[in-house]
Amino acid sequence: MKKNCNEVNNLKCSFKKLIATAVFGAFAISLPATADARIHDPKFETKIVEKKSVPTLREAVNQTMSRYAEPEELFAPFDDVQKFSVPTTISTSDASIIGTPIATQQQCVKYLLRNNPHPNLSVSAEEIVAYYYEEGRREGIRPDVAFCQALKETGFFRYGGDVIPEQNNYCGLGTTGGGVKGEFFSTAQLGVRAHIQHLLAYSSTRKPTLPIVDPRYSLVRQTYGSRTLGKWQDLNGRWAVPGNFYGQEILSMFRDILIQ
Numbered sequence: 001m002k003k004n005c006n007e008v009n010n011l012k013c014s015f016k017k018l019i020a021t022a023v024f025g026a027f028a029i030s031l032p033a034t035a036d037a038r039i040h041d042p043k044f045e046t047k048i049v050e051k052k053s054v055p056t057l058r059e060a061v062n063q064t065m066s067r068y069a070e071p072e073e074l075f076a077p078f079d080d081v082q083k084f085s086v087p088t089t090i091s092t093s094d095a096s097i098i099g100t101p102i103a104t105q106q107q108c109v110k111y112l113l114r115n116n117p118h119p120n121l122s123v124s125a126e127e128i129v130a131y132y133y134e135e136g137r138r139e140g141i142r143p144d145v146a147f148c149q150a151l152k153e154t155g156f157f158r159y160g161g162d163v164i165p166e167q168n169n170y171c172g173l174g175t176t177g178g179g180v181k182g183e184f185f186s187t188a189q190l191g192v193r194a195h196i197q198h199l200l201a202y203s204s205t206r207k208p209t210l211p212i213v214d215p216r217y218s219l220v221r222q223t224y225g226s227r228t229l230g231k232w233q234d235l236n237g238r239w240a241v242p243g244n245f246y247g248q249e250i251l252s253m254f255r256d257i258l259i260q
Contacts, residue, residue, distance in 0.1 A: 020216065046154065055129040082138075084140065090253075092209045092255055097145075097230065098142070101144040103254065105130060107260070108257060109126055112156060120157050120159055121165065123158055123167065123188075124231040127188065131193075132150070132192055135192050138196075139196050139199075141196050145232065146195065157170075162179055168185040168187060168190065168193075170195055171185065171198065173215070190213055193210065194215075198217065201221055203228050204228055232248075232250050234247065
């Protein structure tokens, strides 16, 4: 009987030790693995790991498609739609500055090369004519007649006066004789644009479609105010001095293009 009591007591003691070991083990697990306790130091930012959510199907598709999206254009394309009306030129006797071309680009190129097979230009004959048609159409100025004015001013792009080919100045802008060379333009197209804008300054109160590159545009507009010049003959004594038949000679060259 005494032996049985001792066994019971031993069993109770073992059970108590088992419980104590389990409690101590659980407490030990909750403590830091190292002996040093972590103390927050405000000088160092605590790294926080955010739990990322799984994207939805729509979000995943949008992310994938965005990788293949076309890059945004740095410059908006030129708006080719004219926001003003231009009268259609139908007769060779029409002397208006504003209008549409009658001669083709091919006729203009042929006329130039027939009179000067080697024009002193930074671009080809085809390109210079194309610039006149592009810039003239943009502003409503007759490009074929404006091109003839350039031929008259430069001697079919032979030059020989105060203006030199490197200026890309095809209409004598800013030159007054006596060695004054006038305006310089960085490219052939800008030189053509300035020429067309200068014609627009005389013939219309409407501002150019593109930013003004003609340095004398504002001067002409301030001088004429609400007045405009409608015909090429009106440029006599104004664009060129004395220029008694300046406009007539330009129109004569234009008609030569059509009958060659």
